[in-house]
Amino acid sequence: DTEVTQTPKHLVMGMTNKKSLKCEQHMGHRAMYWYKQKAKKPPELMFVYSYEKLSINESVPSRFSPECPNSSLLNLHLHALQPEDSALYLCASSQEIVRANHQPQHFGDGTRLSIL
Amino acid sequence: AQTVTQSQPEMSVQEAETVTLSCTYDTSESNYYLFWYKQPPSRQMILVIRQEAYKQQNATENRFSVNFQKAAKSFSLKISDSQLGDTAMYFCAYSSGTYKYIFGTGTRLKVLA
Numbered sequence: 001d002t003e004v005t006q007t008p009k010h011l012v013m014g015m016t017n018k019k020s021l022k023c024e025q026h027m028g029h030r031a032m033y034w035y036k037q038k039a040k041k042p043p044e045l046m047f048v049y050s051y052e053k054l055s056i057n058e059s060v061p062s063r064f065s066p067e068c069p070n071s072s073l074l075n076l077h078l079h080a081l082q083p084e085d086s087a088l089y090l091c092a093s094s095q096e097i098v099r100a101n102h103q104p105q106h107f108g109d110g111t112r113l114s115i116l
Numbered sequence: 117a118q119t120v121t122q123s124q125p126e127m128s129v130q131e132a133e134t135v136t137l138s139c140t141y142d143t144s145e146s147n148y149y150l151f152w153y154k155q156p157p158s159r160q161m162i163l164v165i166r167q168e169a170y171k172q173q174n175a176t177e178n179r180f181s182v183n184f185q186k187a188a189k190s191f192s193l194k195i196s197d198s199q200l201g202d203t204a205m206y207f208c209a210y211s212s213g214t215y216k217y218i219f220g221t222g223t224r225l226k227v228l229a
Contacts, residue, residue: 031215042207042219043161056215088159097215104151105217109160 004108023074023091031097032074035090118143122220137193139208156204
């Protein structure tokens with residue numbers, strides 16, 4: 001059973017649409033992440049939230065807008081995406097992002113996004 | 117900068133046999149963490165095993181074990197008694213202890229019946 005839940009599993013949208021991806025965890029983790037993964041490639045980090053505040057933005061285009069409404073939820077708002085944005089979007093969480101007591105990241109099973 | 121290299125893009129193994137996936141990395145840090153993640157067709161990245169660099173003892177988790185050679189900067193994964201459910205993409209990952217994971221390019225493992 002996955003401890004990080006992502007919805008929807010699949011999403012098809014046009015380039016002019018607005019949609020959101022959702023991620024939820026109930027492990028008490030204070031760090032949450034968005035990754036983008038293209039086929040047969042490793043995940044690429046997009047955003048990191050720590051204690052509900054955006055800590056890291058890996059130079060992601062503004063058509064991707066993250067939001068952390070509370071410590072359990074992480075959203076990714078999508079607007080005016082391009083065909084090259086089609087990918088698997090993975091959410092992950094971990095206890096902290098600092099060095100002390102480092103714990104591994106736990107991943108959800110992703111949202112497969114297709115842009116028409 | 118840290119790098120992680122997985123030199124085997126694809127491997128196959130007969131069911132019940134043993135297979136070893138290789139991973140090498142480069143870092144100037146003295147303490148760090150290494151992970152093997154498994155990503156089956158169901159897509160979820162599942163943590164298989166982790167190793168802390170300051171620990172000499174190789175980590176084991178049931179049928180999964182690692183051969184950690186710190187001086188050689190090598191971190192291979194051994195899967196014993198391979199099962200069909202082990203078919204997946206396997207990613208080696210490095211972390212210096214912060215949020216940033218450096219992933220290898222992955223090894224696609226197929227277990228044959």
